[in-house]
Amino acid sequence: MKANVLHGLGDLRAEEIATPAPGPGEVLLRIGACGVCGSDIPRVFTKGTYRFPTVPGHEFAGRVVALGDGVDPALLHRKAAVFPLLPCRRCPSCEIGEYALCDDYDYMGSRRDGAFAEYIVSPVWNLVLAPDTLGFEELAMTEPAAVAVHALRQAGLDVGDSVFISGAGPIGLMLAYWAKAWGASRILLADVDETKLAFARSLGFADVLNPLQGDAGEWAKARTEGRGADVAIEGAGISASWENCLRAVRKLGRVVLMGNPAGGMALSQDGYWEMLRKQLTVRGTWNSSFAASPRNEWRLVVDSMASGRLDLKPLISHRCSLEDAFEAMRMMRDRTAFFNKVMILPSGGEV
Structure with missing residues (x-):
């Protein structure tokens, strides 16, 4: 072969x-x-x-x-x-x-x-x-889509939640699709690559930000009635992206770390204070669940695609x-x- x-x-x-x-x-x-x-x-x-x-x-x-x-x-x-x-x-x-x-x-x-x-x-x-x-x-x-839905489950996403996603590559956009299907009230996408943001817009995701051109925290607050996002998911695997998530999420919010870093990750004092003063819940996520139904996220992906809920x-x-x-x-x-x-x-x- x-x-x-x-x-x-x-x-x-x-x-x-x-x-x-x-x-x-x-x-x-x-x-x-x-x-x-x-x-x-x-x-x-x-x-x-x-x-x-x-x-x-x-x-x-x-x-x-x-x-x-x-x-x-x-x-x-x-x-x-x-x-x-x-x-x-x-x-x-x-x-x-x-x-x-x-x-x-x-x-x-x-x-x-x-x-x-x-x-x-x-x-x-x-x-x-x-x-x-x-x-x-x-x-x-199916594999990356299952990884994305697993991250949202780690975040405890609920209907009506607002979601900030740092990283608008394939996984980030799959997160956005899942969040939309799950009933998120607002989906905020951030990336430093303008071509990725343009592609996200072409798919119907209008709330996009280049963090090099605006503060992620203030931007998220402006789009969520002054509170910040309920959930933030780090999908780029770099320190600045992690800090953007900490700034964009609301008090008592949830942050999920999903991005696979190519090098070391560092957290500034200000970022650490965001976690302390907002009393954030920060969780990791890894791969996906392939256990028996109803927790088999692979089965969930295939069924969602077959029904037309996920395209x-x-x-x-x-x-x-x-x-x-x-x-x-x-x-x-x-x-x-x-x-x-x-x-x-x-x-x-x-x-």
Whole structure:
């Protein structure tokens, strides 16, 4: 099969490798689409995967084309998104269904081969089955959409709450979509990249701010009857973004830290005072919940997309083949063009 194989830092090659075979309890999927996550850029260019060679890619969906021993024949030809984390099922976190906090997990696209390829093997347990009415590109966004909804759940978002989101990239915009679907009274988006703010406006989010051109706290108060946002979510992973959230949220408000920092995070004395004097609740969030219903956020995403309540297709800015994927990732790294969600179509999108 064709695959993008990472042989070393910056050495991603489109080449032919052996097609994997499903073992007992596993299926083989032909990949319809795989999104490029922001974390894939340092993984390919600066940070590396846990071993070389590795096929990156963890935001994907496909169709079941072969079954391992013991797998229900009814799964053949079904569409599915795939939870890329393989938990140990033995540690204390796994015992209570908190698989994202597993002490000894495996992970497609970083610790084992992922989905920058035509095919991938997955345990049946990791499948999130979907109706044929959903396209593969939509399904491939299940992973980041589940991460976004998990952050909102950590924030305890309620109907009528106002939400400040720092970072208007793909996850930030997914947060905004979820907040809108959840009944937020106001959605405030902040980013220092004017092209991202323009894109957010084109999607119908009118309340946007460049923090380099205005104080986030005063701006949020002006749009929320002088109080500040009920909830603030940090989605950029930089210190200034964190402080903007602390300033933008109201007294007794909630702040969720979601952004994955590339370097150290620092908090000023003024930022610390914001937490003290407002008596803020500050929480972290990590990955998503894949436990049994009703807490399976992956199932929630797929069902919401299937019902039309969540439409993420407008977030896709670029589509490319496996052969063009490395060039697309260089574009993302160097920011030579505006992008939001970049989608790799290993089989041309048709499976």
